[in-house]
Amino acid sequence: MTAPIAITMGDASGVGPEILLRRFAAGLLPEDVVVYGDLAVLQHGAGLLGLSSDLAGLRVVDLGIVAASDHRPGVIDARSGAAAREYVLRATADALAGTVSAIVTLPMNKEATQLSDPAFVGHTELIAAACGVQRYSMMLTAGDLAVTHVSTHVSLAEAIERVRVQRVCEVIDLTHETLARFLARPRIAVCGLNPHAGEHGLFGREDIEEIIPAIESARAAGLEVSGPHPADTVFHQAVHQRRFDAIVCMYHDQGHTPMKLLAFESGVNVTIGLPIVRTSVDHGTAFDIAWQGIAFTESLQHALDWARRLSGGEG
Numbered sequence: 048m049t050a051p052i053a054i055t056m057g058d059a060s061g062v063g064p065e066i067l068l069r070r071f072a073a074g075l076l077p078e079d080v081v082v083y084g085d086l087a088v089l090q091h092g093a094g095l096l097g098l099s100s101d102l103a104g105l106r107v108v109d110l111g112i113v114a115a116s117d118h119r120p121g122v123i124d125a126r127s128g129a130a131a132r133e134y135v136l137r138a139t140a141d142a143l144a145g146t147v148s149a150i151v152t153l154p155m156n157k158e159a160t161q162l163s164d165p166a167f168v169g170h171t172e173l174i175a176a177a178c179g180v181q182r183y184s185m186m187l188t189a190g191d192l193a194v195t196h197v198s199t200h201v202s203l204a205e206a207i208e209r210v211r212v213q214r215v216c217e218v219i220d221l222t223h224e225t226l227a228r229f230l231a232r233p234r235i236a237v238c239g240l241n242p243h244a245g246e247h248g249l250f251g252r253e254d255i256e257e258i259i260p261a262i263e264s265a266r267a268a269g270l271e272v273s274g275p276h277p278a279d280t281v282f283h284q285a286v287h288q289r290r291f292d293a294i295v296c297m298y299h300d301q302g303h304t305p306m307k308l309l310a311f312e313s314g315v316n317v318t319i320g321l322p323i324v325r326t327s328v329d330h331g332t333a334f335d336i337a338w339q340g341i342a343f344t345e346s347l348q349h350a351l352d353w354a355r356r357l358s359g360g361e362g
Contacts, residue, residue: 050147051147051148052077052147052151053080053149054081054150054153055084055134055138055152056082056134056153057084057155057332058124058127058130059092060122060127060159060337061332062154062338064088065340066153068089068096071104072093072099075348076105077351081107083137084134085112085130089105092338097340108137110134112133113130120337121334121337121338124159125162127159129160131159132160135152138152139174139323140177142325148324149323149325150323151325151328151351152328156332169200170316170318170325171185171200175318175321180321180322182320183321184222184318185199185317187302190313192285192286192292193225193293194293194295194296195293195302196218196295196298196301196302197298198214198298199299207240210258210297212261215257215258220265222293222319223272224319228356228357233293234271234290234292235271236285236293237276237294238276239254239258239274239276240253240254240257244276245275262274273291274295281294282305311330313345313349314349315327315349315353328350
């Protein structure tokens with residue numbers, strides 16, 4: 048029997064557990080999942096949403112951290128932030144042990160988690176550290192298009208410093224390795240860092256000195272890689288002309304902005320380079336609308352589909 052997919056319920060104050068409960072109540076949550084979180088919060092939250100608090104059909108690994116009396120919808124809370132971190136670490140350990148086949152994470156709130164863990168940056172970095180991995184990247188997907196990043200949660204000044212031949216090579220390789228699981232020959236476009244990909248050095252030397260050598264190295268290894276492409280045209284070429292399967296972006300907003308425009312409600316976040324499969328909904332905790340029954344829920348299904356796709360299921 049195939050191991051189930053783990054879903055970490057995210058910050059109890061946010062929309063993660065709400066989305067989970069509403070999918071379950073509507074009969075839309077697959078049977079091959081197990082939830083990592085706090086059963087007391089799920090039962091209390093079901094009451095808030097006017098749903099049945101009988102969750103007998105929902106498989107839950109109950110960590111018992113947040114009690115119903117401590118559930119504070121829509122509020123930044125240190126206990127909920129710390130608990131969300133523990134759900135992820137427990138699910139990651141079980142994935143490494145083979146108890147679950149993949150992890151799908153629901154949103155954490157960085158500010159809340161940093162109240163107990165000041166070094167916390169995000170899911171991606173937390174899971175990579177738990178896996179003992181330093182070679183990894185964030186991938187966003189929208190339909191058949193994937194976008195990966197040379198850097199993510201750093202300042203723009205630091206992001207520029209991280210554009211180095213070795214790191215660009217690394218992200219190209221990780222992108223190819225991931226897509227090659229289901230594509231015979233992934234077509235990868237690499238963005239330039241500067242406007243117009245530097246305009247032959249007119250707007251900066253990074254594209255010439257750091258990005259082009261990485262592209263040439265990838266081509267020499269037999270990968271189908273092109274660029275550097277100007278960031279203001281490559282997404283049009285990928286989406287409307289279907290020239291590329293993936294785009295390697297140099298920093299967070301270069302990739303996130305167009306992808307969230309393309310697929311805000313259906314985008315999926317994938318951590319690549321891990322020894323386990325991890326996907327996530329591509330939205331935050333949305334405290335302003337949490338537990339009001341109005342958050343869109345389809346994002347969870349898209350994340351589950353990608354988890355199956357990458358772990359060898361149909362997806």
